[in-house]
Amino acid sequence: MSDKLHPAREAGKFSRRELLKGAVAGASALAIPTVSYAHGQATAARDPEDKIDLSRQYSFYGHEGQAGISTPPQRHIMFMTFDLTTTTRQNLQVLLARWSSAIAQLMKGGTIGQVEPARDSGVGMDTGEAMDLGPASLTVTVGLGPRVFTDTFGLTQHKPVLMRNLMQLPSDDMQPELTGGDLSLQACADDPQVAYHAIRDLARIAKSTGAAQTRWTVMGFGRASAGKGQSTPRNLFGFKDGTRNITEKADFDKYVWIKDGGPAWQQNGSYQVVRKIKIHIESWDTDRVSDQNNVFGRHKVSGAPLTGTKEFDTPDFKKKDADGNLIIPATAHISLASHENNQGIKILRRSYNYTDGLNNMAQLDAGLLFISYQKDPAQFEALQTRLGSSDALNEYISHIGSGIFFVPPAPKEGSYIGAEMFEA
Numbered sequence: 001m002s003d004k005l006h007p008a009r010e011a012g013k014f015s016r017r018e019l020l021k022g023a024v025a026g027a028s029a030l031a032i033p034t035v036s037y038a039h040g041q042a043t044a045a046r047d048p049e050d051k052i053d054l055s056r057q058y059s060f061y062g063h064e065g066q067a068g069i070s071t072p073p074q075r076h077i078m079f080m081t082f083d084l085t086t087t088t089r090q091n092l093q094v095l096l097a098r099w100s101s102a103i104a105q106l107m108k109g110g111t112i113g114q115v116e117p118a119r120d121s122g123v124g125m126d127t128g129e130a131m132d133l134g135p136a137s138l139t140v141t142v143g144l145g146p147r148v149f150t151d152t153f154g155l156t157q158h159k160p161v162l163m164r165n166l167m168q169l170p171s172d173d174m175q176p177e178l179t180g181g182d183l184s185l186q187a188c189a190d191d192p193q194v195a196y197h198a199i200r201d202l203a204r205i206a207k208s209t210g211a212a213q214t215r216w217t218v219m220g221f222g223r224a225s226a227g228k229g230q231s232t233p234r235n236l237f238g239f240k241d242g243t244r245n246i247t248e249k250a251d252f253d254k255y256v257w258i259k260d261g262g263p264a265w266q267q268n269g270s271y272q273v274v275r276k277i278k279i280h281i282e283s284w285d286t287d288r289v290s291d292q293n294n295v296f297g298r299h300k301v302s303g304a305p306l307t308g309t310k311e312f313d314t315p316d317f318k319k320k321d322a323d324g325n326l327i328i329p330a331t332a333h334i335s336l337a338s339h340e341n342n343q344g345i346k347i348l349r350r351s352y353n354y355t356d357g358l359n360n361m362a363q364l365d366a367g368l369l370f371i372s373y374q375k376d377p378a379q380f381e382a383l384q385t386r387l388g389s390s391d392a393l394n395e396y397i398s399h400i401g402s403g404i405f406f407v408p409p410a411p412k413e414g415s416y417i418g419a420e421m422f423e424a
């Protein structure tokens with residue numbers, strides 16, 4: 001297309017009516033229906049309980065598991081991993097203690113120290129950009145990576161039984177600078193600046209103690225999974241995501257929280273698996289919607305399984321059409337990931353959309369920060385082994401980042417994350 005402006009536009013002469021006419025013509029050229037939907041799909045009205053209340057706050061202490069796991073997903077995330085730069089057990093202990101008390105303050109909507117010190121020579125303890133924004137449902141969830149539980153820190157005997165690096169998986173296309181980490185911080189809030197501020201100031205603490213330095217990070221938006229009582233959000237593919245997520249306590253106890261085996265301090269802990277998954281967005285956007293529906297096994301607008309009409313209809317993975325073909329293809333994402341087809345395995349998904357702007361080809365660079373919680377990393381590995389080899393979605397995604405962390409239970413008031421490891 002020529003860079004030269006249309007003479008009328010150059011003279012600023014397009015009327016509003018002409019512009020609108022152009023937009024509708026563009027829509028029909030792309031075969032986008034502007035009014036009616038096929039399949040009678042109307043979008044569900046928002047759940048009236050699913051409201052943002054920026055004064056809402058959660059406590060850091062005294063939950064079953066840490067906040068930020070069963071907490072209904074907030075709208076934004078800032079996720080960061082850290083490399084330990086210390087080799088002393090005491091520095092690690094101090095960092096976890098200082099992080100814990102700072103997080104407790106931040107989750108109340110407070111600052112973590114003076115923003116404007118009285119002395120002229122003073123450097124602020126808190127950087128200040130979240131002042132007056134409210135707690136905004138902030139949760140900060142702390143994870144411990146495999147290297148924490150080594151002889152370097154005298155913590156080998158405290159290693160959670162199932163803690164290990166994830167196995168190599170068929171979908172892996174990892175960028176080393178987006179993998180691993182010795183510690184993770186997952187900050188979620190209904191205001192992006194509140195989440196950003198929390199991570200920024202916790203990273204400052206890490207640096208000032210000399211114990212850890214930043215490794216990789218993702219800032220995400222538009223929660224791509226639903227919690228109890230929330231309407232199902234959409235991912236960047238435009239599909240409802242989280243319809244069949246874990247929401248009931250019985251399922252949390254069965255699939256998410258560690259309830260048996262291991263020492264008392266690990267009970268109600270969980271394993272956090274994080275994957276940065278790039279979406280080949282521009283190629284997806286040229287695909288027919290009927291094909292997109294087959295990729296997921298659901299209808300794009302309503303979220304209903306291809307064998308049903310409403311979002312929460314149970315998919316029938318065996319149902320065939322008149323020609324004897326499965327209605328939900330065997331390679332559809334939900335067919336390969338469902339508990340019905342995976343010996344009953346379930347995981348809690350708590351993902352977010354992300355964007356990294358444009359890539360060096362000037363294409364949209366975006367994806368899904370997939371986060372799952374499970375009592376055994378093998379739950380994730382089993383599902384991803386199947387998805388990675390046969391999922392129709394693989395044409396449109398690449399797994400480029402990865403991490404695994406043990407998330408200890410929430411500390412008791414006045415204590416800190418992982419305190420029991422240092423006492424024994």
Ligand SMILES: C=CC1=C(C)c2cc3[nH]c(cc4nc(cc5[nH]c(cc1n2)c(C)c5CCC(=O)O)C(CCC(=O)O)=C4C)c(C)c3C=C
Nearest residue numbers: 235239240241242243244277334337338339368383384397
């Ligand atoms: C290994 C686990 C999974 C990865 C990785 C994963 C990636 C991924 N998923 C979507 C979008 C959707 N996933 C949906 C369902 C779904 N996905 C997983 C697991 C992984 N997904 C499970 C266990 C399920 C539930 C399956 C079922 O029981 O039916 C859906 C459908 C709606 C829903 O139930 O949530 C969508 C949409 C993307 C975009 C993605 C990677 C980019």
Ligand SMILES: [Fe+2]
Nearest residue numbers: 333334337349
């Ligand atoms: Fe999925």
